Amino acid sequence: MPSTxxxxxxxxxxxxxxTAADPALLEALHREGAGWAEPGLRELGELAGSAQAQEWGRQAEEHPPVLRTHDRYGHRVDEVEFHPAWHQLMTVAVGHGLHAAPWTDQRPGAHVARAAKFLAWSQVEAGHGCPISMTYAAVPALRATPELAARYEPLLSASVYDFGLREPSGKRGLIAGMSMTEKQGGSDVRANTTRATPSGGGEYSLVGHKWFTSAPMSDLFLTLAQAPGGLSCFVLPRVLPDGSRNRIQLQRLKDKLGNKSNASAEIEYDQAVGWLVGEEGRGVRTIIEMVNMTRLDCCLGAAAGMRAAVVQAVHHATHRWAFGKALVDQPLMATVLADLVVESEAATSLALRLAGATDRAQRGDEQEANFRRIGLAVAKYWLCKRGPAHAAEALECLGGNGYVEESGMPRLYREAPLLSIWEGSGNVAALDALRAMGRQPETVRAFFTEVDTAHGLDPRLDAFADKVRAELTDLTDIEARARRVVERMALLLQGVQLLRHGSPAVAEAFCASRLAGDWGHAFGTLPAGLDVKAIIDRGRAVRS
Structure with missing residues (x-):
């Protein structure tokens, strides 16, 4: 071969x-009460970092699902075909309990353990996390009707991925999807026009069109429709108890910016059979618990994306040389990398704190439930909003190589905006935080109780907390200021976690930049005098 x-x-x-050998992740796992899960987390993390798993992720992305509406004879089949790599990813996720383990595992910290595994494993490929997340979130919603929970929950929580169109009771495990959005309204679900008519025996007949249906290959779906008593929640299986196909027709798959491995469909309910979950007219209230769970996964997904991106960026800068030395040793590149690590660890720390709050709320802790209510809305807005900017900067650290698909960085970049849109875009999340404060003032008290745990640890945090209190006292044009207010609340919560529990070098960098007002508008504008090397070391991949 020529020398050229x-x-x-x-x-x-x-x-x-x-992927689990992340200091911020492991530290949070232990302090949030799930240290017992570290062996299982590390096992999954080693698999996630393997060449085999990374190849599954690449193949699932490069070979997206295909819709088959009819068979060769003209019969309607409404099936979605997936590459085998998709099924490998799903098998691992379900086998490790990412879909529903906390609902059967009674140990304290079960939701934290599951969150940590979700964060470590979804760094392989994010698309298959959608049905995993939907299944996790469906269980508490179904519990609004005990007989439905008794029918489906054991199979939803089974650790077996059993793909295929069969009657649910004859399968070894089930996956759940969600079907809410309609053409005329996304987040405004009360504008839904799908109708549900009682047909006797506790069944309803649903007619309508859904503009987005997550994971249409799922075994059953939770959906919203207008019943005689108002907007209500229903569960619809794809196959009915008598073995016949439910009248759920897949019209087309969405051609999305990212999330290519995961099928998202428009569907038609043509007198589909469903069963009421909860009470008529209380569909939003029934579904809200599902939304809270999926919002937690949005935060975890954003943190996972940031960790995957920064590990790649640090790895590249460590091995790539320019101008006589490694990129990681170039002062300006080191500052960029350190800033990316700070953002990643702040996201992971807050996401796992909210997983801990979820776990304790499920066990009856009212204070933690109130904190979770406000904290999830705040974190959903900010962590998911930071994801795209973080992915773009990490991609740039690889230069032109990062812009090439083979690097995997474009996939991270395309994936990042979805998490800010899913389960309520930025405006919806920010307004939801305001709604929680207005309707449930106890959530504000819980928020500042959390903030006060770090009082006196750093004057910059104390001063920032005073600014947030002032923002929340002045209600003038509060809706127009919602993004700024919620952003500051999120930064405050992140500062609390890092000062109380994080690396001193990371906490110092966070306070000096995010809280002290000396931060620029791009990553890599940290103030001088920080221990940049110590921060970057926390972003290095650890060999299995």
């Missing part, structure tokens, strides 16, 4: 590492 084709100064593949 010798490969030099290229970065070796990042494989054979442990």
């Amino acid at each position: 084709h010798e490969v030099t100064n290229q970065v070796p593949p990042l494989t054979g590492h442990d």
